[in-house]
Amino acid sequence: MLPSGVFFTDHAAEAGLLRTLPQRLWLAALLAALVLLPLVAGAHLIGLLTMLCITAIAVLGLQITTGMAGQVNLGQSAFVGAGAFVAARLALAGLPLPLVLPLAGLAAAAGSVAFALPAMRVKGFYLALTTLAAQVMFPILIIRLPAAWFGGADGLGVDPPTVAGIRLGGATAMYLLCLGVLVVMATAAFNVGRSRAGRAFRAMRDNDNAARVLGIDPLRTKLAAFFAGAFFAGVAGALYAYQVRYVTTEQFTLWQSVWYVGMLLVGGMTQPLGAILGTLFVTLLQEMLRSAGGALLDADVGLQGGAIFAATNVLLGSVILAGLIFEPRGLAHRWGLVVAAYRIWPYPHR
Amino acid sequence: MSAVLDVSGLTLGFGQVVALSDVAMTVQAGEIVSLIGPNGAGKSSLLNCLSGFYRPQRGRILFAGRDITALPPHRRAAAGLGRTFQGLQTYDSMTVRENVLSGMHVHMRAGLLDAMLYWPRARQEEARFTELAEEIIAFLELEELRHAPVGALSYGLRKRTDLGRALGLRPELLLLDEPMAGMNAEEKADLARFILDIRDARGIPVVLVEHDMDVVMDISDRVMVLEWGRVIADGAPDAVRGDPRVISAYLGQA
Numbered sequence: 355m356l357p358s359g360v361f362f363t364d365h366a367a368e369a370g371l372l373r374t375l376p377q378r379l380w381l382a383a384l385l386a387a388l389v390l391l392p393l394v395a396g397a398h399l400i401g402l403l404t405m406l407c408i409t410a411i412a413v414l415g416l417q418i419t420t421g422m423a424g425q426v427n428l429g430q431s432a433f434v435g436a437g438a439f440v441a442a443r444l445a446l447a448g449l450p451l452p453l454v455l456p457l458a459g460l461a462a463a464a465g466s467v468a469f470a471l472p473a474m475r476v477k478g479f480y481l482a483l484t485t486l487a488a489q490v491m492f493p494i495l496i497i498r499l500p501a502a503w504f505g506g507a508d509g510l511g512v513d514p515p516t517v518a519g520i521r522l523g524g525a526t527a528m529y530l531l532c533l534g535v536l537v538v539m540a541t542a543a544f545n546v547g548r549s550r551a552g553r554a555f556r557a558m559r560d561n562d563n564a565a566r567v568l569g570i571d572p573l574r575t576k577l578a579a580f581f582a583g584a585f586f587a588g589v590a591g592a593l594y595a596y597q598v599r600y601v602t603t604e605q606f607t608l609w610q611s612v613w614y615v616g617m618l619l620v621g622g623m624t625q626p627l628g629a630i631l632g633t634l635f636v637t638l639l640q641e642m643l644r645s646a647g648g649a650l651l652d653a654d655v656g657l658q659g660g661a662i663f664a665a666t667n668v669l670l671g672s673v674i675l676a677g678l679i680f681e682p683r684g685l686a687h688r689w690g691l692v693v694a695a696y697r698i699w700p701y702p703h704r
Numbered sequence: 705m706s707a708v709l710d711v712s713g714l715t716l717g718f719g720q721v722v723a724l725s726d727v728a729m730t731v732q733a734g735e736i737v738s739l740i741g742p743n744g745a746g747k748s749s750l751l752n753c754l755s756g757f758y759r760p761q762r763g764r765i766l767f768a769g770r771d772i773t774a775l776p777p778h779r780r781a782a783a784g785l786g787r788t789f790q791g792l793q794t795y796d797s798m799t800v801r802e803n804v805l806s807g808m809h810v811h812m813r814a815g816l817l818d819a820m821l822y823w824p825r826a827r828q829e830e831a832r833f834t835e836l837a838e839e840i841i842a843f844l845e846l847e848e849l850r851h852a853p854v855g856a857l858s859y860g861l862r863k864r865t866d867l868g869r870a871l872g873l874r875p876e877l878l879l880l881d882e883p884m885a886g887m888n889a890e891e892k893a894d895l896a897r898f899i900l901d902i903r904d905a906r907g908i909p910v911v912l913v914e915h916d917m918d919v920v921m922d923i924s925d926r927v928m929v930l931e932w933g934r935v936i937a938d939g940a941p942d943a944v945r946g947d948p949r950v951i952s953a954y955l956g957q958a
Binding site: 366542545546548551552554563571578624 | 755777782786796798806809810819821826827830831835838873
């Protein structure tokens with residue numbers, strides 16, 4: 355909902371993502387703070403935020419496939435991996451980053467379509483199981499392909515990227531790169547949500563029979579949802595390859611795919627904002643518990659490392675579970691309620 | 705003048721059950737044709753054959769002079785066949801306006817790349833179609849609710865949104881499947897007025913499947929009666945009302 359006194363006189367302005375001056379100012383301030391952060395933050399925090407940006411891009415893609423279009427995908431991590439391996443290969447071949455990112459995205463997207471095409475006959479749990487197969491097949495495929503292609507079981511090493519002749523070697527440069535790509539990809543995800551393709555995705559999810567009768571081609575729409583989601587995954591994978599400088603199949607596990615789904619659930623499936631909030635919340639929580647566990651181990655209170663590790667995982671799971679019970683529609687929904695409450699204050703109703 | 709819809713010899717069976725047998729049906733431009741019959745007569749089967757959910761074993765469906773018998777539902781929509789549904793089949797997470805806009809899917813061109821970049825081309829198309837959607841919203845008197853999520857609306861308003869979504873398709877023929885079911889008298893009167901306006905102002909012929917005989921007899925130009933998968937009467941409302949076969953189908957054998 356908009357604050358009172360904000361009106362539009364044309365449809366294009368009303369469809370804008372940022373519709374009021376305070377919204378623009380707040381976002382600009384947030385971005386400026388994020389850009390300037392490396393001046394004060396330590397290397398550990400910058401590294402964490404870089405991975406957070408990369409993860410958020412993958413989860414934004416999952417939001418399109420699963421959240422908007424309702425196609426369960428337990429193989430997002432495999433598509434991230436596909437992007438990472440293709441990016442590593444292309445980077446080794448000497449391609450510059452501005453080409454590698456979209457090509458890795460397209461490669462992952464093409465892979466997802468090749469996989470989704472036979473999977474399109476099934477829905478729901480069956481589709482979930484089929485995407486699980488993508489996750490299982492991915493490492494086997496990489497390892498069995500000739501080692502000259504993707505390095506086989508050894509994986510591939512990656513050099514730091516160069517953009518316009520400048521070598522982005524440092525942690526700060528990688529952070530700014532990933533932040534910039536996240537901003538671009540998040541804008542793209544929000545754009546999908548407000549256009550014809552996004553409406554077709556949501557129509558399929560809400561009522562696929564009605565969607566067919568209203569002219570929405572089910573096969574095309576589902577494939578487009580996988581294509582778009584995997585494109586995001588591929589771009590995230592390419593950034594991952596540049597950031598970690600080394601890719602092997604062990605980095606792209608089913609476990610990671612499940613985490614992506616968990617982040618999306620916690621943040622809220624129905625809007626791209628949910629993907630970002632969920633990634634932020636879960637990643638920061640993981641990190642806090644990890645450092646708390648480390649501190650506990652250092653304090654030497656008589657607990658063994660294994661017990662602390664198990665306890666932090668149980669705690670992490672409990673917090674996520676509590677989130678899902680008390681706000682099943684996710685943090686993004688709760689955020690919307692807070693904004694609405696602020697705007698109608700001091701009146702309790704609209 | 706050639707008929708908008710020309711169905712002939714339509715036969716549909718499920719195993720040993722004959723749902724439709726040798727059904728013929730025509731709809732002329734500007735006509736409101738009602739399809740009535742007792743439960744299990746084959747009204748829904750016929751409608752589902754028309755929209756492409758069922759594939760008839762025999763027969764032919766000509767729509768605007770084109771054979772659409774083998775087309776899947778979404779291609780029939782693109783050809784100009786609009787439909788509303790029994791019960792609540794709106795896109796509940798979307799707003800009223802998004803529902804109407806999604807009905808315009810076949811007329812819009814923006815693809816996935818346009819969606820992501822949202823560049824001027826996509827922006828302008830979106831604004832142009834929003835204008836058209838607003839016309840339909842105004843016609844259905846839903847202006848106050850354009851940004852309301854449809855899932856939160858009352859039954860009558862959701863049915864009206866369903867109608868708006870079908871109008872977004874700019875259909876050349878509109879199939880309405882029991883639109884009045886579950887409505888109160890006032891909602892029925894509103895809807896009957898909208899159906900007449902759709903025909904009169906927009907020139908869209910309508911096929912109406914409906915149980916409310918008062919509404920059917922009031923607004924139809926022609927009434928077709930089905931029983932056990934066969935057409936037992938087809939004519940003006942008054943003629944059909946007095947037909948002894950129709951009376952016996954509805955009241956049982958005298």
